[in-house]
Amino acid sequence: MPQHTFRLNGEQVTVDVADDVRLLWVLRDVLGVTGPKYGCGINVCKACTSHLNGEAVNPCAIPVEKLKPTDEVTTIEGLPATVGADLHPMQQAWLDHDVAQCGYCQPGQIMAAVALVRRVAKEGRAISEADLDGIRNICRCGTYVRIREAIKAAATHM
Numbered sequence: 314m315p316q317h318t319f320r321l322n323g324e325q326v327t328v329d330v331a332d333d334v335r336l337l338w339v340l341r342d343v344l345g346v347t348g349p350k351y352g353c354g355i356n357v358c359k360a361c362t363s364h365l366n367g368e369a370v371n372p373c374a375i376p377v378e379k380l381k382p383t384d385e386v387t388t389i390e391g392l393p394a395t396v397g398a399d400l401h402p403m404q405q406a407w408l409d410h411d412v413a414q415c416g417y418c419q420p421g422q423i424m425a426a427v428a429l430v431r432r433v434a435k436e437g438r439a440i441s442e443a444d445l446d447g448i449r450n451i452c453r454c455g456t457y458v459r460i461r462e463a464i465k466a467a468a469t470h471m
Contacts, residue, residue, distance in 0.1 A: 314329040315330075315332055315378075316328070316329055317329075317330065317339075317377045317380060319381065319383075319384045319385075319386055320382075320385040321344065321346070321388070321391070322388060322391025323385075323391060323394055325382070326344060328343050328344065328377065330343060330377055332377065332378035333376050333378065335354075335374070335376060336372035337351060337354075337361045337371075337372035337373040340386070340388065348363075348388045349361040349362070349372055349420060349421065350417055350418070350421060351373070352421075352451070355374075356373055357451075358418075358421075358450070358451045359418075359425060359449060359450040360417065360420075361421055362421035362450060363386060363389075363424055364388075364427075364428060365380075365384060365385070366385055367428070368428060369427075369428035369429070372386075388420070389423060389424060392404065392423070392424070392427065401423075401427065402471050403427050403463070403467040403471070405470075406463040406464070406467035406470075407463050409463070412456050412460055413456070414454035417453075418451060418452045421450050422448075422452065422460055425448050425450050426448065426463075426464045426467070427467075427471075429445075429447070429464070430468045430471050433468075434468075434471065440464060440468045445464060445465075448460075
């Protein structure tokens with residue numbers, strides 16, 4: 314098996330898997346990182362959303378062979394460390410706004426929201442309704458109103 318090396322939540326990891334194995338399976342089945350959820354496996358539902366070099370991506374769509382040793386993959390498990398706290402402000406906002414019902418999609422929702430807020434902040438502007446409309450993560454429980462409120466609240470603390 315070929316070896317693939319990349320950074321995961323601040324730590325260098327090396328895995329022995331075939332080149333075409335998707336990053337989601339490497340994270341979950343090989344490395345035991347279960348925050349990114351399997352929803353559809355075809356880059357539609359976004360339950361697996363994580364960050365690759367700070368950008369929101371869907372690991373179910375990324376073959377592990379595409380990763381370089383310098384690439385940083387951040388999952389919900391590593392998110393608090395990016396701000397040096399027990400909880401990231403977005404995670405705290407999720408709690409404060411009682412967002413989760415079943416909770417299955419929430420790690421992906423949070424990771425997509427963090428990437429959005431960071432991108433908008435780099436542009437030097439506030440989160441708009443159009444920005445929130447651009448988040449395409451699916452929530453079967455329909456907590457979209459609370460998700461939007463939590464994102465706006467967290468943006469003030471990021």
